[in-house]
Amino acid sequence: MDAKQKMLAIGGGGLLLAALQGFLVWSQQGTIEEMRGEVVAFESKIEQARTKIAKTPDLEREVILRRETDEVAKRILPNNDDILNFVRTLREFEEQSGATISQIKDKTTSTSNSKKKDKSDFERVAYAVNFEADSFQMLAFLDFVESHQRFMRVPSFKLKAAKRDHYAEDPTLARHEVELEVETYRYQPRSGSKRAEIDGYERKRDLLATEISARQREMTIEAYDYKGARNRRDPWVDPRMPANSAPGDLVLSIEDQIRLVEDLVARTKEASDLLDRWKGANNLIADIEARSVLEKSLAALEEEARRVDAEGQLLFLPAQQRFHVEVLDEIGRIRESLAESDDLQVPIAVLEQGVETMRNHLANGEYELALEAFAGVEGRLPGAERDPSRRPYVDQLEQYRHMARTVLEFADLALDVRGVVDLGGDRKVALINGKTYAPGELVAPELMLVSIESDQLSFVFKEVKLTRPLSQ
Structure with missing residues (x-):
């Protein structure tokens, strides 16, 4: 092979090598573009996942609200x-x-x-x-x-x-x-959908x-007992305020209802101001003092609001609506704000006030309201019961709950007390549900007759001493 042929061979080989390198670069360029497209698609999926995660709390909230109200819907809607x-x-x-x-x-x-x-x-x-x-x-x-x-x-x-x-x-x-x-x-x-688990x-x-x-x-369907004409000429009376059903009924006048709600609204605004003051406390002492004042004010306000709501004192519609929006809803907002601020431990001031509130309800014979007061702090007790300084308050709250439940259950017991027979020598027996019982005998499971007095019978029911008048 002469020099010219060598040069042609070398030139052809270089050209072939250059063409091969160009093809490799072109093929790699396509791969790079494809990978860039995959990166963009992956980033889009990441953004969608972030959006979904951001919406999850609101979705969980609506699911919980729906589940907790489903039973009410089943009770009130026709089958x-x-x-x-x-x-x-x-x-x-x-x-x-x-x-x-x-x-x-x-x-x-x-x-x-x-x-x-x-x-x-x-x-x-x-x-x-x-x-x-x-x-x-x-x-x-x-x-x-x-x-x-x-x-x-x-x-x-x-x-x-x-x-x-x-x-x-x-x-x-x-x-x-x-x-x-x-x-x-x-x-x-709807059937067929799988129930989602919420952590x-x-x-x-x-x-x-x-x-x-x-x-x-x-x-909830609010019941209204229609009383008929009651000598009215015009049935299209003001629907905001029902007429008294009979003389002697304890119905507040419109003016008294307005004043009652205005007082509760003012106290609610005061509690809201105390919440802001507590959030703005700049040291531990100020924080404790502000929280204590807030809890006492809020507990007293909740006690009064529960009583007003339970007794149905508000019949004037504008007063009723203002009570729900500016008192009950605002109390709920304050409680939610406090719950978000509390970490794992409920403040001792909250437990002290809960004990005091339940004690007041029990002293007034308001056993159902006492259970409602317990329900207000029940969700915050699991962490508190593990703390030695808070455990006594938790025990006291649970004891008051037990007492309230026991009294209500005792009131529902079917005890037909017909009278007392004096057998002489300080021996007496009571005729209950067609049978005679002496002190110390079980009348029913967990119910023991402990003493017979002139006007009442004393029982121990679920470790709580209770009485039943002989007139019943």
Whole structure:
């Protein structure tokens, strides 16, 4: 091979090598672009995961609220049997109210073949009811509908008043033509979905106790006992304030209700200011003092608010709404703020005030309110019971709870006390539920008769000494 052929061989080899390197660079460039695309897709998935994680607390909150209110929905919404007997129920209302039904028309929207049905757990059932009645019979019919044990409501109605000149001599015979829309919802939870597990469910549920209670209260059907005409000429009275049902009923006037709520609102604002003061404390001593003052003020406020709510003192609707929004809801907000600020240990001031509140309720015979007061701190006790300095308060709270529960259970016991027989020589026996018992004998499981006095019997029930008057 001469020099020219060598040069051509070398040149051809170099050109082939350069072409090979160019091909490798081109193929690697495609791989790099593909990897860049994978990186972008992976980053997008990471961002989606972060968004999902950020939404998880709100989603968990709604799931917990829904689960805790499901049982209330099951109790108040009609079941399948109630729906089948819906028309029969309306006929019973007709008979009880004195109205005369002329037509009942099913107005339920047909959704049997609709995909929308799968998106909701509630199926609407509606009827249009046409009847004739006087004003108070119509009000009675409305009362039967809206105070029924199962949820029913009247979203709208039309009334064509009777002509006055036809009933000039006796207006009580006036019969109005009424068209009433009655609707309810059948609760049918969707099947097939797997129940999601939520970490720390009980702790998160306890933090939402106030909101759960508010939602359950909103779902509860409030009963109203309709009293009839009561010599009124016009049935369309101010619905914000019911009339007294009878002389002697303890119903606060509108002015007294307004003053009561204004006082509670002022005390609630004071508690809110104390919360801000506690959060702004700049040293440990100031923190302890501010928290102690706040807990005492808040516990006294909660005690009074529970009593007002339990006794149903507020009938004037504006006062009632303001009480729920500016007092009960604000108390719940303050408690949630305190719960978020507390780490694992509940402050001793909270336990002290809880003991004092339960003691006051027990002394006043308010056993159910005492249990409600215990429920307010129950979720914070597991950590406190492991601390020697807090354990005595936890034991005292649990003892008061035991006493309140025992008294309520004792009151529900069926004890038919017929009398006492004196056998002489300080020997007496009591006739209870058709049998004779002497002191020291068991009347029922965990219930022992311990003494017989002239006006009462003394028992020990679940280690608590209780009495039952002989008159009962």
